[in-house]
Amino acid sequence: MSQWAIGIDFGGTAIKAAVVDKERGILTERKVPTDTASGPGGIVVQLSGIIADLYREASVSIEPNHFAGVGVGAPGAVDVVKGVLSYPPNLPGWTVFPLRDELQRCLHEKEQLSLPVVLDNDANLAAFGEAVYGAGREFQDFLMVTLGTGVGGGIVLNRKLYHGAYGTAGEIGFMILDFDGPTIHAGIRGTLESFIGKKGILAIARQMIDESSTASAVTALCGNDYARLSPRHLEQAALDGDEVSLAIWHRVGSLLGIGLANVAVLMDIRKFVIGGGISAAGDLIFVPALAQLRRSTLPPMHEGLELVPALLGNKAGMYGATALCFG
């Protein structure tokens, strides 16, 4: 019989949880809004309730002896050895919190369950999920980039997560591409996220639409109201052949390519898995990104360069969390 585990992926908006069978994949899933208002203590109670429910429900039909543990992906820097989450940017009021031990204690005291818990960063676990079950299965080493509201990253070396000495590795969103750049992100000028996070893309779009001599189809799609402009509008217009939108995605992809070039020259990583909501634009981003990646590196570094779409969507984090438990 195969092992099973519980995978949690929680952020400032939602808690996603799943029971995953090592061979068969996700058996059951939950998604509930994160109770951010109640602070670390309240979220621990909320998480522990969800875990206990899923565990008891699953234990009716699956052998508890084959339970491998609970994996938790958290939205901030994680010390994986100590199980400590530091300064999650989207959880107001959190500073440095021993989430793993507090969760284990709460499961024990409130739910009378003694379950092993492992903790890691959410972007790392999305990368690990893709490494074990998704687009990274063929790759020994790769960087996963998540393009969404923010730009996140996770690094897999030798099929294992690379954490770095303090657990903050992979933060490609903070990579500086233009130190005199017009854009600012957390007080730092010209980072990748400032350019191609959701806000950055929309800023590029508005500027390029403004400066274009031809009209853009997105103007109608967003009802003449650029405050309502979304990446979906840009995607739809580009797929319909709108020149301005095509040029916008070309710019976004090229900026991504420059960021990936920096990863390639520094770490000699040549495989990139691209996920997150914005990556739905697919080849509109991938084609210019790969072309720019080649232009921004020397020919001896072109061997083996590959950009592939992520395969697990927003389930990558839960898969990665349970993959940690299966070890």
Add this chain to the structure above:
Amino acid sequence: MSQWAIGIDFGGTAIKAAVVDKERGILTERKVPTDTASGPGGIVVQLSGIIADLYREASVSIEPNHFAGVGVGAPGAVDVVKGVLSYPPNLPGWTVFPLRDELQRCLHEKEQLSLPVVLDNDANLAAFGEAVYGAGREFQDFLMVTLGTGVGGGIVLNRKLYHGAYGTAGEIGFMILDFDGPTIHAGIRGTLESFIGKKGILAIARQMIDESSTASAVTALCGNDYARLSPRHLEQAALDGDEVSLAIWHRVGSLLGIGLANVAVLMDIRKFVIGGGISAAGDLIFVPALAQLRRSTLPPMHEGLELVPALLGNKAGMYGATALCFG
């Protein structure tokens, strides 16, 4: 009795070679001009002659049974498993060459010596030398940056060299800091080397001297001829309190700091060893570099940040080459 080995560090200009005792350090040294005109085959003969001389000379007084091998640092991308050197930028006419095996063959055929040879990239070996014998001894993980004509790098993770999948890791000189930048290096715009390689520093200097409303002491130091301006003039003038030169080094250090920030956010490396001829400017570079590194990263990443000068000077590569042999 302790082990000994031969370490070679060769580039487009010179071959440096040393007999190193594991405990006592360098016993004897050679430095000869590289015979670049004779191509790969000629350099193999030259290297093998130097190695044979050093080996025979040392064997008179040291126990040959304790010989650990020959380590060679080469100026280009190295496949350490295959022992192949690819496209060394400063060796005209070289493409992809099996240097390790050819050197072993030549030692055997021409010198009747059967010696084990290991090959790695020169910047990597400088980093490894500092890791084992120099400024990196206290650090588990660090990046070494070599500031000279070019800007090179080597990465040590877990006290071992990090090569990446294709052996080209650590090329921080090619990191793009300003994709629209005015400077160009190997066809790529705005790389770290384009800004703070020797040529880049002199370009920054000329521009800042031109734009300054006050006169600079370097004007006299280079005899009113900016074509003769060197980093040494800038260093001397800054140490004498020349405001313009101080501002030039501040700019150079800040640009280095931005490059290091990108390493810190991506790899979670927080220790940096700075070597190479230009690093003789010391705190003129280090102080602004560290300050900028902090400004360009988030506070949770500031813990443990350190910039230290390399300790082994131009002997780091030879030390690193023999450290590979001692294993």
